[in-house]
Amino acid sequence: MPEWLKKTLPPLIFGLALILGWELLTIITDADPRIYPAPSEVLSALFSNLSEVFRNAKITTLEMVLGFIFGATIGISLGIILAYSRIFRSAVYPWLIVSQTIPIPAIAAVLVIWFGFSIVPKVLVVVMIAFFPIAVSTVDGLKAVDPEMVQLMRTFGASKARIFREVRIPVALPYIFTGAKVAAAFSVLGAVFGEWVGAKGGLGYLLLLKNRAVNTDEVFAIILALSILGVGFFGLIVLIERLTIPWYHKARQLEGVQ
Amino acid sequence: MEERISVNNVSKGFGEGEARVDVLDGVDVRVGRHNFVSLLGPSGCGKSTLFNIISGLMEPTEGEALVDGSDDRLGTCGYMQQKDLLMPWKKIVDNVALGLMVKGTPRSEARRQADDILERFGLGGFGHRYASEISGGMRQRAALARTFLAGDDVLLLDEPFGALDSLTRLQMQSWLLDVWQESAASILFITHDVDEAIRLSDRVYVLSERPARVVLTLEIDLPRPRPYEMVMTREFAEYKAQAIRYLHPDEPALIDEEVIPDA
Numbered sequence: 138m139p140e141w142l143k144k145t146l147p148p149l150i151f152g153l154a155l156i157l158g159w160e161l162l163t164i165i166t167d168a169d170p171r172i173y174p175a176p177s178e179v180l181s182a183l184f185s186n187l188s189e190v191f192r193n194a195k196i197t198t199l200e201m202v203l204g205f206i207f208g209a210t211i212g213i214s215l216g217i218i219l220a221y222s223r224i225f226r227s228a229v230y231p232w233l234i235v236s237q238t239i240p241i242p243a244i245a246a247v248l249v250i251w252f253g254f255s256i257v258p259k260v261l262v263v264v265m266i267a268f269f270p271i272a273v274s275t276v277d278g279l280k281a282v283d284p285e286m287v288q289l290m291r292t293f294g295a296s297k298a299r300i301f302r303e304v305r306i307p308v309a310l311p312y313i314f315t316g317a318k319v320a321a322a323f324s325v326l327g328a329v330f331g332e333w334v335g336a337k338g339g340l341g342y343l344l345l346l347k348n349r350a351v352n353t354d355e356v357f358a359i360i361l362a363l364s365i366l367g368v369g370f371f372g373l374i375v376l377i378e379r380l381t382i383p384w385y386h387k388a389r390q391l392e393g394v395q
Numbered sequence: 396m397e398e399r400i401s402v403n404n405v406s407k408g409f410g411e412g413e414a415r416v417d418v419l420d421g422v423d424v425r426v427g428r429h430n431f432v433s434l435l436g437p438s439g440c441g442k443s444t445l446f447n448i449i450s451g452l453m454e455p456t457e458g459e460a461l462v463d464g465s466d467d468r469l470g471t472c473g474y475m476q477q478k479d480l481l482m483p484w485k486k487i488v489d490n491v492a493l494g495l496m497v498k499g500t501p502r503s504e505a506r507r508q509a510d511d512i513l514e515r516f517g518l519g520g521f522g523h524r525y526a527s528e529i530s531g532g533m534r535q536r537a538a539l540a541r542t543f544l545a546g547d548d549v550l551l552l553d554e555p556f557g558a559l560d561s562l563t564r565l566q567m568q569s570w571l572l573d574v575w576q577e578s579a580a581s582i583l584f585i586t587h588d589v590d591e592a593i594r595l596s597d598r599v600y601v602l603s604e605r606p607a608r609v610v611l612t613l614e615i616d617l618p619r620p621r622p623y624e625m626v627m628t629r630e631f632a633e634y635k636a637q638a639i640r641y642l643h644p645d646e647p648a649l650i651d652e653e654v655i656p657d658a
Contacts, residue, residue, distance in 0.1 A: 294470025
């Protein structure tokens with residue numbers, strides 16, 4: 138059996154078993170399909186509403202991607218400053234952690250007052266969720282460098298900027314990507330929260346609409362679409378990671394980590 | 396200037412007051428053009444600190460360290476630490492070319508020289524691999540190749556074979572001697588292996604326990620090339636006896652006293 142099949146077969150079989158079990162359960166219990174839709178009904182709801190779902194998914198995707206890009210930019214910059222400035226770190230780091238204890242929907246509601254029903258509040262919510270894991274992992278990554286490797290560069294006569302570019306950044310990249318993967322997975326959440334407090338489009342908005350109408354099969358269809366979006370975005374980051382730091386995966390494969 | 400490295404009366408201490416630890420105590424070391432010189436001493440005696448000073452990473456508390464007569468040392472020596480320090484994100488050829496590139500050689504020229512030295516070091520065809528994809532002995536040779544290219548012919552080698560098994564180690568010694576003979580390099584070599592120091596060197600400085608002083612300077616007057624079997628000759632044994640006598644002053648002496656000259 139080829140290697141990729143060995144990896145993909147178990148989760149595939151497990152997933153199919155779950156879906157099949159769910160389908161059987163709805164048949165055995167004779168559940169009300171409007172409240173407890175079977176997977177087959179969810180799928181048919183998805184396909185019969187495909188254009189609507191697709192139109193709203195584009196909105197949510199834009200919010201996610203914009204929020205992630207801004208969040209990652211802020212997170213990496215903040216991480217670099219935090220790693221290099223002791224004063225900045227001691228003044229700002231505790232507040233950064235406090236900021237993560239604030240319930241995001243509460244902030245989202247205020248953002249709607251400030252920025253209305255535009256795309257801005259949604260993007261900002263995603264930014265708030267995405268920047269933190271990236272900032273923390275950037276700090277960790279920049280500190281993970283082997284001091285002897287820095288010494289080696291110094292014996293070549295390398296400048297600090299050169300050492301940063303050729304040693305610190307490559308050491309930090311695997312850490313930064315770990316943070317980025319967490320951020321990518323959570324940015325769907327951010328976009329949906331942002332839409333719930335006030336929107337005219339997007340999958341989160343559509344979800345609320347269908348929920349109020351008690352179209353449970355369509356609600357599940359949107360949940361399915363959202364999770365496809367999340368997994369897809371996560372997968373995209375993994376792909377970028379593999380292309381950016383191929384040496385890291387080669388080394389890990391040789392050590393038998395993966 | 397005949398001396399490529401000259402260390403004059405160098406002392407180094409870390410910390411202040413009560414917590415002060417003296418590591419080097421008035422050390423004098425000289426390495427001439429195309430010389431192979433070893434520092435032989437117990438582990439943790441301060442040999443690596445001396446290398447940090449010669450390479451310019453640290454300044455001595457007292458005394459002076461000069462490379463080619465200059466006090467401005469950063470960027471002048473090829474310094475190989477005990478770990479190979481190959482960067483896992485660079486291919487071997489780029490690791491080896493790194494020193495040259497930092498010093499301003501254009502990438503294509505640095506790569507050409509790196510390919511060249513890899514070929515000479517028996518690593519031809521491995522340049523495009525990552526460090527994780529080659530063996531320990533090969534990594535060590537690649538690190539040495541990088542040091543040769545970066546070093547402008549002044550090389551500081553800190554126990555480069557310390558982590559290798561003894562058979563590989565002997566092969567690497569022979570190999571290093573060959574490579575050195577064909578180069579213009581002046582080498583200062585740290586080891587705590589008596590045989591290794593005598594076999595490789597023109598001169599061996601025996602250092603004391605911390606704080607390190609030079610307790611014996613041995614001019615090794617053995618012919619080159621030096622095959623490994625030379626360790627069984629009488630002349631080799633006499634050098635070894637002297638070194639051991641100064642390395643382990645508390646051990647009872649077995650060898651005739653007259654072998655050992657006045658310190």
